[in-house]
Amino acid sequence: MTRVHIIGTGGTIASKPESASRSNDLDDSTSGAVASVGIADIIGVTSVEGDLEVSSEDLLLTGSYALDMSQILMIVDQIQNRIKDPHINAVVVTHGTDTMEETAFLSELVNDGSKAVIFTGAQRSAEHADTDGPRNLRQAILAATDPRVSSMGALVCFDGVVQSARGVRKSHTTASQPFSGGATVATFHDNKLEMVATPDRRSTLALPANGFGSVRIDVHFAYPGSDSGELIKAARGGANAVVLAGTGVGNAGPGYVEAVMHLTDMGVPVVLASRAPSGPVVPIYGNGGGVDLIAAGAVSAGVLSPFQARILAACLITQEVSVFEFKELFSSYR
Structure with missing residues (x-):
């Protein structure tokens, strides 16, 4: 049995509007979307089949636009901790798209390629009638269980496309596939992963010291x-x-x-x-x-x-x- 561990950090995939009361005693109104949905609840509406065990944890619950360098390091440090667990075969990280390129790239820099690390998220919040979060998460989990990607380092899986973390960037604010750049390593067709290329990888850097945050x-x-x-x-x-x-x-x-x-x-x-x-x-x-x-x-x-x-x-x-x-x-x- 393959065990995939999911680390939740927030982002649009975990966001819903919250009711906000105005100080001038007007009727309650709806505020902007806020990361407030735990990863277990997201997994609960994500359909994944196969000989698979999924574990999870909420490390953070925030929009990625609010992350600082210390928090990015904390996420990557936790990824490394989970990779070292012999009972975990792959790691999936749910993350906001705004700064996913930074966190995924730091993960790539320190990843030795022994296990798959796949980042995903959503462009439409959790309450949206056509939310893309569960589909993206399902595809990220499926990609993580594929032995062909286990040595490819950190990857980004979004809207049916799996890309290398190195070189990827958010290039569209609202499109269902917001990322360009990097190498397209695989695509999904009818929930089947079809390999396209092998990403060019570098030697591994040591995880930065705590001074990275300052x-x-x-x-x-x-x-x-x-x-x-x-x-x-x-x-x-x-x-x-x-x-x-x-x-x-x-x-x-x-x-x-x-x-x-x-x-x-x-x-x-x-x-x-x-x-x-x-x-x-x-x-x-x-x-x-x-x-x-x-x-x-x-x-x-x-x-x-x-x-x-x-x-x-x-x-x-x-x-x-x-x-x-x-x-x-x-x-x-x-």
Whole structure:
């Protein structure tokens, strides 16, 4: 018998509107959706067949937009604890979509590939007539029990598609499939999992220390007229590293090359990502473009979104590496 353990953290899949009384004595009204449904109740409306045992726990009950770095680390630490349990064959995590890409990627960075770890959630809250949560959870459980995915690290299962955590990003606010990027490793057809590809994986990082929660990694977006001096202000203000979300394939306007050089001299790493919703950073342009930014000391984020790049940067900063070591390690794990 296969045992899948489900860790509930909240998110839309666990959310329902709550009645809120207004202070001016008007009639009660309905507030916004709030994570309030325990994972056992979600499992109760999820139909899963087969020789399967499901266990569960509520670790958190919150919208993922409210998570901080310490809570993300706590989720991943608990995933690692459950993976070590010899009686558990796979782990499924229900999580809000807003920041799922960050938590799933941290899980991927520390996952040794011995057991499947699959993230899922919902785009429509639990009380919705056409809620997608139970279907997504059922497919995530089915994927987790498939031996073909057990060595693929952390994955995201949503709307019939299973994607690698590395490179995935939320690219649509309301669509039933909100994620793009990463590698599509499998798809569901009539509740049967059909394999598509094997994700490219890296070596495993150690789980970050508790200092991960207090590491400051700023993200700065380049746009016409943006101020490159903000990078220097961030470094002087205590940022341990900066992610520059450049335009296109990784470019930025006047002053950014000098700012990157200044931060490098200060010992503050700069990661060059792209603000585009998909595609890798590919240094092509001079005159202050990506080629010059890399030459000035920035390291390419590759296929990582600015926010996954931030997670990897935070992991490396906790190791107290030099700027040179940071660039070498970041390039090998991105």
